[in-house]
Amino acid sequence: MAALGRVALLLSFVLVTYALAAGSFAAYTRRRRLALSAQNALLAAFGTTLVAAAVLLAALARRDFSFVYVASHTSRSLPLGYTLSAFWGGQEGSLLLWLLILSGYSALAVWLNRRSRELIAWVVPVLGGVAAFFAFMLCFVSSPFDKAVAPADGAGMVASLQNPYMLAHPPMLYLGYVGLTIPFAFAMGALLSERTDERWIVATRRWTLAAWTFLGVGQLLGAHWAYVEIGWGGYYAWDPVENAALMPWLAATAFLHSVMIQEKRGMLKVWNMVLVALAFNLSIFGTFLTRSGVVNSIHSFSQSPLGGWFLGFIAVCVVFSVGLIYRRLPLLRARTKLESLVSREATFLYNNLLLVALALTILWGVMYPLLTQAVNGETRSVSKPYYNFFLHSFGLPLLLLMGIGPLVAWRRASLHALGKTFVIPAVAALVTGAALIGVGLGGSTPGLLAYTFSVFVLASIVLEFARGTRATGSLRRLVARNRRRYGGYVVHASVLLLAIGIAGSSAYQTIRERGLKPGQSMEVAGYTLTYRSLQNAQHSNSQSTSATVDVYRGGSHVSTLHPGKSFYPVEQDFGNDVSIYHDPHNLGDVFTIADQFDKNGTLFLKVLVKPLVNLVWAAGFVFVLGSLVALWPDAVEQRRLAARYEPDAVAART
Amino acid sequence: MTLALALGSVLAVLAVVFVARPFLREPTPASDRLDEQGAVERLRLELLEERDRALAALKELEFDHRTGKVTDDDYREQVGPLRRRAAETLRALEPPAGGARPEQVGSGR
Numbered sequence: 001m002a003a004l005g006r007v008a009l010l011l012s013f014v015l016v017t018y019a020l021a022a023g024s025f026a027a028y029t030r031r032r033r034l035a036l037s038a039q040n041a042l043l044a045a046f047g048t049t050l051v052a053a054a055v056l057l058a059a060l061a062r063r064d065f066s067f068v069y070v071a072s073h074t075s076r077s078l079p080l081g082y083t084l085s086a087f088w089g090g091q092e093g094s095l096l097l098w099l100l101i102l103s104g105y106s107a108l109a110v111w112l113n114r115r116s117r118e119l120i121a122w123v124v125p126v127l128g129g130v131a132a133f134f135a136f137m138l139c140f141v142s143s144p145f146d147k148a149v150a151p152a153d154g155a156g157m158v159a160s161l162q163n164p165y166m167l168a169h170p171p172m173l174y175l176g177y178v179g180l181t182i183p184f185a186f187a188m189g190a191l192l193s194e195r196t197d198e199r200w201i202v203a204t205r206r207w208t209l210a211a212w213t214f215l216g217v218g219q220l221l222g223a224h225w226a227y228v229e230i231g232w233g234g235y236y237a238w239d240p241v242e243n244a245a246l247m248p249w250l251a252a253t254a255f256l257h258s259v260m261i262q263e264k265r266g267m268l269k270v271w272n273m274v275l276v277a278l279a280f281n282l283s284i285f286g287t288f289l290t291r292s293g294v295v296n297s298i299h300s301f302s303q304s305p306l307g308g309w310f311l312g313f314i315a316v317c318v319v320f321s322v323g324l325i326y327r328r329l330p331l332l333r334a335r336t337k338l339e340s341l342v343s344r345e346a347t348f349l350y351n352n353l354l355l356v357a358l359a360l361t362i363l364w365g366v367m368y369p370l371l372t373q374a375v376n377g378e379t380r381s382v383s384k385p386y387y388n389f390f391l392h393s394f395g396l397p398l399l400l401l402m403g404i405g406p407l408v409a410w411r412r413a414s415l416h417a418l419g420k421t422f423v424i425p426a427v428a429a430l431v432t433g434a435a436l437i438g439v440g441l442g443g444s445t446p447g448l449l450a451y452t453f454s455v456f457v458l459a460s461i462v463l464e465f466a467r468g469t470r471a472t473g474s475l476r477r478l479v480a481r482n483r484r485r486y487g488g489y490v491v492h493a494s495v496l497l498l499a500i501g502i503a504g505s506s507a508y509q510t511i512r513e514r515g516l517k518p519g520q521s522m523e524v525a526g527y528t529l530t531y532r533s534l535q536n537a538q539h540s541n542s543q544s545t546s547a548t549v550d551v552y553r554g555g556s557h558v559s560t561l562h563p564g565k566s567f568y569p570v571e572q573d574f575g576n577d578v579s580i581y582h583d584p585h586n587l588g589d590v591f592t593i594a595d596q597f598d599k600n601g602t603l604f605l606k607v608l609v610k611p612l613v614n615l616v617w618a619a620g621f622v623f624v625l626g627s628l629v630a631l632w633p634d635a636v637e638q639r640r641l642a643a644r645y646e647p648d649a650v651a652a653r654t
Numbered sequence: 655m656t657l658a659l660a661l662g663s664v665l666a667v668l669a670v671v672f673v674a675r676p677f678l679r680e681p682t683p684a685s686d687r688l689d690e691q692g693a694v695e696r697l698r699l700e701l702l703e704e705r706d707r708a709l710a711a712l713k714e715l716e717f718d719h720r721t722g723k724v725t726d727d728d729y730r731e732q733v734g735p736l737r738r739r740a741a742e743t744l745r746a747l748e749p750p751a752g753g754a755r756p757e758q759v760g761s762g763r
Binding site: 011 | 665699717
């Protein structure tokens with residue numbers, strides 16, 4: 001069936017190349033049927049890519065080792081779930097996932113916006129162009145359908161990928177990365193068709209929000225995977241591949257805020273185009289970092305020949321988008337100006353500058369080793385203090401702005417009004433800061449500031465909901481009145497939880513390590529851990545050795561943990577099996593790592609007590625809730641927009 | 655292998671037919687011209703966006719005033735110009751007496 005997969009991919013390549021070439025020609029020469037034909041090519045490409053994906057999935061499920069890809073990433077002893085997740089575990093499969101999601105998104109976006117023919121005529125070739133690159137890579141550079149004589153067993157899967165989080169984390173990230181192509185294509189389509197009204201924004205508002213949500217959730221799942229799998233007790237290490245997902249998310253966050261200014265005031269049209277292009281190009285750059293193996297990362301599971309192709313494609317995308325924005329500058333001039341530096345739109349602008357500055361400093365940190373390697377021939381990398389410095393410099397003011405923004409009126413705000421709205425959040429924040437210093441938690445300045453600002457933000461959000469509910473009569477009516485705004489506030493609350501969780505688990509964590517013989521105990525931050533015994537176990541794909549460790553708090557037994565190590569014989573690889581006690585009293589974790597076992601039965605146990613760390617994961621649920629509120633369709637607004645952009649269709653329906 | 659190639663061929667034929675569908679459905683259309691936004695349509699859209707912005711700004715000002723973010727003095731100062739702007743765009747969108755709506759004139763459709 002590999003031949004069917006190859007034919008299907010080749011058809012996808014021909015179809016998307018047709019969508020690019022015929023679509024451009026049709027849009028340029030105003031040929032209606034040819035434009036529709038190019039649209040159909042994009043829809044058909046989804047069908048052919050789906051067939052290719054089904055062929056690979058079937059080969060994985062059957063463990064057909066005559067497929068080089070299946071033999072390289074799975075084995076007979078690998079459980080079925082992980083075997084299927086090998087679809088995105090390797091380079092060729094993940095490229096196919098990219099193309100599958102892109103062609104699916106493209107088909108849906110084109111179908112949903114089929115009535116906006118003038119705009120969609122130019123969107124189709126842009127989507128076709130991006131898809132053509134990935135289809136070309138899959139057909140001619142990195143095919144998942146290469147065949148060889150089937151070995152008796154496959155090479156297996158990297159041990160750290162054999163984790164349930166790997167079933168969801170990469171697809172989520174890809175849904176986010178690829179989703180950013182849709183707003184990019186509509187933005188470029190608007191510029192190409194010279195339709196620089198807000199149609200493209202209306203068409204892509206939910207796409208951007210959905211892509212941004214997927215990217216956010218994907219990163220949190222990845223952070224949790226690192227936390228429970230890698231075995232170092234952290235969840236974010238400024239690894240280049242982690243940064244690769246963070247950068248487009250930051251750019252998209254900036255866009256989601258600044259686009260509101262364009263909608264409300266007709267300003268920042270150029271800036272919004274720049275942000276959409278930046279988010280898209282960073283998503284391609286992120287894929288390049290993940291798949292090329294060009295940087296040292298715990299996530300780079302392969303070295304590959306893709307680097308040059310990706311760099312070339314990124315260069316084309318950057319030149320195309322920057323050149324097009326530059327050519328259309330006269331169409332993007334705003335007629336209105338910022339009325340005051342103390343207004344809601346001004347706070348959005350400050351937030352944008354900080355978000356973009358943070359994204360660019362991270363980009364510099366990621367690119368620095370590549371540049372030094374290219375220029376000097378030696379790799380120099382920036383380390384954690386570099387990133388932490390900029391996170392504190394830009395992240396803490398961003399946190400504060402999240403509280404200031406909702407309190408400031410649109411257009412302009414007087415000092416008298418500000419005084420009234422700021423007093424409660426400011427007092428709450430100052431009291432919290434003083435209390436923290438009073439109880440001896442003022443040792444970490446970033447931690448203290450993060451908590452103080454968080455209380456300010458929390459108070460401003462609560463006030464915003466309370467005042468709004470009073471004004472409208474009910475919370476439901478308030479949220480229905482502006483779902484994006486109030487969904488956004490819920491997302492802000494999730495960022496708040498994240499900030500409190502990160503500050504608590506990093507600034508106030510305790511780490512201890514020591515060798516224990518059976519029966520011996522160690523004390524860590526109010527917990528007593530007693531090592532009892534050691535056990536061996538055989539699993540379908542691994543052999544594990546784990547310790548039994550009893551955890552006590554205040555003399556009471558609260559949990560029994562089993563930190564250990566696993567050996568994967570097929571892969572000849574070791575994995576850390578960390579064991580964690582989630583303490584409901586302080587929302588923190590007692591995180592145990594079995595560093596080493598001695599022949600005489602001594603366990604070298606590393607224990608991390610991480611206060612409030614579970615707020616980081618709770619933030620994920622609140623984040624999804626807020627995103628869903630913001631994404632929920634608003635029938636009244638949809639009718640208004642339909643009347644604006646499709647008056648003929650509305651008239652025909654009524 | 656043969657089955658795979660046969661399935662591949664069927665897939666290819668289906669794709670070609672689907673791509674050619676607009677030409678098969680309309681072999682000789684009355685017009686093959688893609689819709690184009692005329693100057694009047696462009697202006698109408700601009701005015702509609704401006705109208706929606708002005709009305710939304712009025713609504714926001716009203717809400718900010720009710721929730722205490724805008725004082726009485728600031729409200730009185732800002733509401734007049736916003737109302738004027740909204741009225742101007744609404745007037746500009748009204749069809750002239752006995753005339754056609756902007757989008758019905760030279761919209762290129």
